[in-house]
Amino acid sequence: MDAELIRSxxxxxxxxxxxxxxxxxxxxxxxxxxxxxxxxxxxTDALCAVVNYAVEAQIPFFVLGEGTNVIVRDGGIRGMAVxxxxxxxxxxxxxxxxxxxxxxxxxxxxxxxxxxxxxxLEFAAGIPGSxxxxxxxxxxxxxxxxxHVVDWVLAIDGEGQKRRLSRDELDMRYRxxxxxxxxxxxxxxxxxxxxxxxxxxxxxxxxxxxxxxxxQPVAQRSAGSIFRRPTGDYAGRLLDQAGAKGLxxxxxxxxxxxxxxxxxxxxxxxxxxxxxxxLARQRVHDQFDxxxxxxxxxxxxxxx
Ligand SMILES: Cc1cc2nc3c(=O)[nH]c(=O)nc-3n(C[C@H](O)[C@H](O)[C@H](O)COP(=O)(O)OP(=O)(O)OC[C@H]3O[C@@H](n4cnc5c(N)ncnc54)[C@H](O)[C@@H]3O)c2cc1C
Numbered sequence: 001m002d003a004e005l006i007r008s009x010x011x012x013x014x015x016x017x018x019x020x021x022x023x024x025x026x027x028x029x030x031x032x033x034x035x036x037x038x039x040x041x042x043x044t045d046a047l048c049a050v051v052n053y054a055v056e057a058q059i060p061f062f063v064l065g066e067g068t069n070v071i072v073r074d075g076g077i078r079g080m081a082v083x084x085x086x087x088x089x090x091x092x093x094x095x096x097x098x099x100x101x102x103x104x105x106x107x108x109x110x111x112x113x114x115x116x117x118x119x120x121l122e123f124a125a126g127i128p129g130s131x132x133x134x135x136x137x138x139x140x141x142x143x144x145x146x147x148h149v150v151d152w153v154l155a156i157d158g159e160g161q162k163r164r165l166s167r168d169e170l171d172m173r174y175r176x177x178x179x180x181x182x183x184x185x186x187x188x189x190x191x192x193x194x195x196x197x198x199x200x201x202x203x204x205x206x207x208x209x210x211x212x213x214x215x216q217p218v219a220q221r222s223a224g225s226i227f228r229r230p231t232g233d234y235a236g237r238l239l240d241q242a243g244a245k246g247l248x249x250x251x252x253x254x255x256x257x258x259x260x261x262x263x264x265x266x267x268x269x270x271x272x273x274x275x276x277x278x279l280a281r282q283r284v285h286d287q288f289d290x291x292x293x294x295x296x297x298x299x300x301x302x303x304x
Contacts, residue, residue, distance in 0.1 A: 001036040005057055009080075012053060014046035015039055016087075023072040023081060023300070026064055028128060029262075030221050031270040032072025033300060035062075035081035042087050044101075044154075044162070044187045050082055051185065052160035062299055063185050065130030066105065069137055069223055074270045075301035082185070084132050093118075096193045097151065102132030102186045106139065106146075109191070114205055117198035120149040121191070125205040126212040128224075132186040136179040137295075138172045142208055147172025151192040155184035162187070175228055175295055217255045220263040226277055227260055227292040235284075235292050236260035242283040249276040274298065 001019070009017045017039050023032030037059070041047040054061045060079035064070070088103035091112055098118065100109050110125045112118075123144025127134065138147045150172070153165045163184070171178040179186060212218060227235035239245070239259035247254045251268030254276065255261040262273055262280075281292050 005059065006037065008057070009037055009039060009053060012039075012041075012046065012049050014042045015050055016042070021081070023064070023067070023076060026081075026083065027067035027070055027072055027223075028221060029071060029223050029264050029268075029270075029273065031074070031264065031268060031273060032067075032070075033074045033076025033270075033303065035077040035079075037080040038083060039080055040083045040085075040087050044088070044156075047082070047084075047088070047185065047187055048156055048160045048162065050080075051156050051158070054080055055158065055160065063132070065103070065133030065136075066128060068129040069133060069295070070297045070299055071223060071270050071273055073274075073298070073300035073302050075303040077300045084130060084185075088187070096195055098191045098193060099188060100131045100191070101188045102130060102135075104131050105129070106131060106134045110205055113193060114198060114202040117196055117201055118193035119196035119201050119204075120144075120193040122201060122204040122208055125208040126218070131189060135170075135186055135189055136177055137175055138177050140175070141212075145172070145174075147177070149191045149193060151190040153189045154187045155179070156187055158183045215258060217257045217261050217263055220255070220265060222255070222261045222263050223296045225260045225295050226262050227281070228295045230290050230292060233290070234260075238284045238288055238290060238292070239280055242280075242287045244280045244283050247276060247279060247283075249273075249279065252276045254280060270300075271302070 020034040021038035022034050024030050041050050063082050084103040088101040091100045091104050113121050123142040127139050134146045157163050236259045244254050245259045250272035251266030252273040253265050255263050
């Protein structure tokens with residue numbers, strides 16, 4: 001990238017800038033080539049400045065939370081990756097309304113809810129990732145989803161302006177939200193929860209975590225469910241019935257524990273994981289005439 005553009009990025013206040021940062025260090029699958037610029041804003045105002053800089057310099061940007069639902073291709077990302085993690089992670093409470101910055105971990109929010117005796121997010125215990133990522137994906141499990149408890153979102157639009165969106169404007173559906181199309185960056189959000197006995201909240205939360213540990217390969221590198229749920233069925237069941245468990249391409253393997261999880265068990269590349277996804281999809285199609293759609297987001301370029 002042009003040295004002048006790097007210099008002006010480094011001049012932004014409250015923003016860390018890394019050049020050619022490997023995104024494999026920032027994704028749960030541990031794959032992904034470098035981002036030309038990797039920027040870490042330390043406040044909402046710094047995030048606005050980053051957007052203004054990108055627009056002015058005509059640099060495309062990609063927002064990264066904890067990278068637990070993305071596959072970054074091996075050629076990496078041209079332009080800028082904007083990281084929202086522990087740099088923007090404050091969680092506060094006013095009665096049963098909890099406000100969390102986009103980089104805060106969903107797991108930390110669940111832990112605070114146990115402490116404060118606030119119910120509504122127990123289903124999310126054990127879902128890795130940030131608040132921003134959870135809202136973009138409308139993360140969910142055990143009949144719950146983030147869209148059921150979010151009240152409002154503060155986002156930065158394409159002109160670097162702050163905008164407050166109410167729940168009705170978020171278009172939350174199964175693994176879908178308006179943020180998958182509108183180009184906005186989530187900066188913080190409010191969640192409306194219900195007061196309850198902290199002991200009861202904790203016990204429901206722990207039960208969910210325990211169940212996940214039994215059913216999912218939580219100790220291995222993955223991106224959670226690879227495929228979305230097809231109408232009236234489960235991707236994991238179809239994959240299992242199609243004999244996909246244990247299939248391997250290079251270091252990528254379909255988990256023996258849960259057929260909808262691909263694990264990086266031996267220095268897999270993004271290319272190998274993507275090849276395995278296509279192989280699994282084809283198997284299910286050949287056997288059941290169902291074309292599975294990806295849940296995981298695939299971004300970046302193939303290597304030159
Ligand atoms: C072991 C495991 C179990 C999982 N279980 C579940 C589950 O039960 N249910 C479920 O729904 N998911 C599950 N997931 C998937 C994943 O954890 C969720 O989708 C999570 O909410 C993604 O958050 P993230 O911060 O990692 O997002 P990322 O992967 O970093 O990003 C996901 C998408 O959101 C965008 N994005 C991220 N932050 C922002 C922001 N602030 N503003 C705008 N766009 C943003 C990114 O550009 C990308 O398009 C699991 C993953 C793993 C590894």
